[in-house]
Amino acid sequence: MPVRAVSESAGVAPEWLAATKQARVNGIDLNVKIVSGTAFAPARELAKALGLEVEWDGAAKIVKLTKGCIC
Numbered sequence: 001m002p003v004r005a006v007s008e009s010a011g012v013a014p015e016w017l018a019a020t021k022q023a024r025v026n027g028i029d030l031n032v033k034i035v036s037g038t039a040f041a042p043a044r045e046l047a048k049a050l051g052l053e054v055e056w057d058g059a060a061k062i063v064k065l066t067k068g069c070i071c
Contacts, residue, residue: 001046003032003039006065010050014039025049 003023007014015024016039023030023039028049030041043063047054055064 001041001043001063003030003041003046006046007050010052010065012050026051 003014003025007025012025017024017029020029021032021034023032023041025046026049030039030045030049032039032041034040043065044054047065050065052065052067055066056062057064
């Protein structure tokens, strides 16, 4: 998932660590892959750093990130 777009949508400003080419969100360093100048991180890793829940909708083939409990 794109780190900056998702983080900023959740109200968090990500940090870019140029020396190590990593992104940091809420003090947590993320394993990122750079594609066309955009840092991408695994959905679960980014969601955890943002305090979000992750749900996979297999029928629609989409990832849902939500605040709080998925009940």
